Amino acid sequence: MLFYFFRLTFRKFATSKTTQYHYEMSKYDIIVLGSGPGGYVAAIRASQLGLKTAVIEKESLGGVCLNWGCIPTKALLKSAQVFEYLKHAEDYGLTVKGADNDFGKVVERSRSVADGMSKGVQFLMKKNKIDVINGFGKLKPGKKVEVDGKEYSADHIVIATGARSRELPSLPQDGKKVIGYREAMTLKKQPKSMIVVGSGAIGVEFSNFYRSMGTEVTIVEFLPSLVPLEDEDVSKQFERIFKKSGIKVMTNASVESVDTSGKNVKATVKTQKGEEIIEAEIILSAVGITSNLENIGLEDVGIVQDMDKIMVNDWYQTNIPGYYAIGDIVHGPALAHVASAEGILCVEKIAGLHVEPIDYGNIPGCTYTSPEIASVGMLSYRLHRHQACGNLTIRRIWHQR
Numbered sequence: 061m062l063f064y065f066f067r068l069t070f071r072k073f074a075t076s077k078t079t080q081y082h083y084e085m086s087k088y089d090i091i092v093l094g095s096g097p098g099g100y101v102a103a104i105r106a107s108q109l110g111l112k113t114a115v116i117e118k119e120s121l122g123g124v125c126l127n128w129g130c131i132p133t134k135a136l137l138k139s140a141q142v143f144e145y146l147k148h149a150e151d152y153g154l155t156v157k158g159a160d161n162d163f164g165k166v167v168e169r170s171r172s173v174a175d176g177m178s179k180g181v182q183f184l185m186k187k188n189k190i191d192v193i194n195g196f197g198k199l200k201p202g203k204k205v206e207v208d209g210k211e212y213s214a215d216h217i218v219i220a221t222g223a224r225s226r227e228l229p230s231l232p233q234d235g236k237k238v239i240g241y242r243e244a245m246t247l248k249k250q251p252k253s254m255i256v257v258g259s260g261a262i263g264v265e266f267s268n269f270y271r272s273m274g275t276e277v278t279i280v281e282f283l284p285s286l287v288p289l290e291d292e293d294v295s296k297q298f299e300r301i302f303k304k305s306g307i308k309v310m311t312n313a314s315v316e317s318v319d320t321s322g323k324n325v326k327a328t329v330k331t332q333k334g335e336e337i338i339e340a341e342i343i344l345s346a347v348g349i350t351s352n353l354e355n356i357g358l359e360d361v362g363i364v365q366d367m368d369k370i371m372v373n374d375w376y377q378t379n380i381p382g383y384y385a386i387g388d389i390v391h392g393p394a395l396a397h398v399a400s401a402e403g404i405l406c407v408e409k410i411a412g413l414h415v416e417p418i419d420y421g422n423i424p425g426c427t428y429t430s431p432e433i434a435s436v437g438m439l440s441y442r443l444h445r446h447q448a449c450g451n452l453t454i455r456r457i458w459h460q461r
C-alpha cells in the first residue's frame with residue numbers, strides 16, 4: 061500500500077504541467093477492458109485498493125448481465141409470474157376479472173429495469189473515481205490499449221470482454237425470424253408461436269416466459285433431457301412440469317436446417333424417429349455463447365487461447381506478464397457471480413493481498429423458471445465417479461409455490 065501511496069503522490073506532483081497531465085491521464089495502474097460483472101466489479105475493487113483505474117466499454121456499462129442477460133430476463137420473468145398468479149387467482153381465494161398482458165409494456169418495463177441498473181454502475185464508477193473510456197478497446201504490446209486511435213497504458217490490463225450468443229451453421233440468426241437472446245427480450249410484438257432451440261438456462265427461461273404470456277412454445281434439445289447440466293432426476297421432474305404447462309418438448313432432437321422464405325419459419329428437426337418439419341413465427345437460438353475474442357489484439361500481444369477461451373492460471377494471469385483475463389472469456393461456468401469473484405481475486409492478487417484460488421467444484425447456479433432450480437457442487441453422476449476422493453458434497457433445492 062505504501063508503494064501505491066508514493067506512486068499516487070508522485071502522480072499528483074507530475075500533473076502540474078499540461079503536457080505531463082495529459083500523459084498521466086492516459087497512464088493507469090489497472091485498465092479493465094469490458095464493464096460486465098467481471099470488469100466493473102474488478103474495477104471497483106481495484107479502486108478500493110488505491111489503484112488508479114480505468115474501464116473501457118464499447119456499449120452500456122454493466123455488460124451482458126445487466127443490459128442483456130440476468131437482469132432484463134428476470135424482469136420479464138417477474139411479469140410472467142405475476143400474470144400466472146392473476147390467471148390462477150382463484151386458487152388463492154381471489155377473484156380477478158379480465159386479467160390480460162400488454163406485451164409492449166412488459167418489454168418496456170424490462171428495458172427500464174436494465175437501464176436503471178446500468179445507470180447504477182455509472183454512479184458506482186463515478187463514486188469510486190474510475191475513469192470510463194467509451195469505445196472499442198484493442199490490446200497492444202507493452203501493456204497498452206488503443207481506443208479510437210488514442211493509446212492508454214497501465215501496469216496491469218484485465219481483459220473482461222465477455223461473450224455473445226453462439227450461432228450454429230444450421231441456424232444462422234437473421235435477427236427477425238431466427239433470433240438470439242437480445243432480440244428475444246425486445247420483440248415489438250408477442251409471437252403466436254416460437255421454437256426454442258437449446259434447453260440450457262437461457263432456453264428454458266425464455267420458454268417459460270413466452271409460454272406464460274400465451275405463446276405456443278416448442279423446445280428442441282439435442283441431448284436426451286432438458287436442462288442437461290442439472291442432475292437427471294431434476295431434468296425429469298422439470299420436463300414433466302414443462303409439458304404440463306403446455307410446452308412441446310423434443311429431446312434427442314437437432315435442427316438440421318431452417319427455411320425462412322415463408323410467413324412462418326420452418327425447421328427440419330432430426331429426431332430418433334426420423335426427420336420432422338416444425339413451424340413457428342419465430343425461432344430462438346439458445347445454443348450457448350461464444351467469447352468476444354475477435355479483433356481485441358490477442359494475437360498482436362501473443363496471448364494464448366484455448367478453443368474460444370483465453371488461457372489463464374489460478375490468478376487469471378495470461379501467458380504474457382501484465383495481461384489478465386476473467387469472466388466469460390475464460391474457462392469455467394459462464395455466470396455473473398463467477399465473473400465478479402474472478403475479478404475481485406485477480407485484482408487483490410495484483411495488489412499483493414493474500415488470496416486463495418476459487419473452488420470451481422463449489423459454484424452455486426440457478427435457473428429462474430417456474431419452479432426455479434438451484435444447485436451447488438458437482439453433478440451426482442460426477443460425484444459417484446469421484447466418490448473415492450471423498451469430501452465432496454452436493455445440494456439441490458426445488459422451490460415450488
Ligand SMILES: Cc1cc2nc3c(=O)[nH]c(=O)nc-3n(C[C@H](O)[C@H](O)[C@H](O)COP(=O)(O)OP(=O)(O)OC[C@H]3O[C@@H](n4cnc5c(N)ncnc54)[C@H](O)[C@@H]3O)c2cc1C
Nearest residue numbers: 094096098118123124125129130197222387388394395396
Ligand atoms: C439471457 C441471459 C441470461 C443470463 N442470466 C444469468 C443469471 O441469471 N445469473 C447469472 O449468474 N448469469 C446469467 N447470465 C450470464 C451472465 O450474463 C454472464 O456470465 C456475465 O455477464 C459475464 O460477465 P463478463 O463480465 O465476463 O462479460 P459481459 O457481461 O459479457 O461483459 C463484457 C463487456 O465487455 C464489453 N466489450 C467487449 N469487447 C470490448 C472491447 N473490445 N472494447 C470495449 N468493450 C468491450 C461488452 O460490450 C460488454 O459490456 C445470463 C446470460 C444471458 C445471455
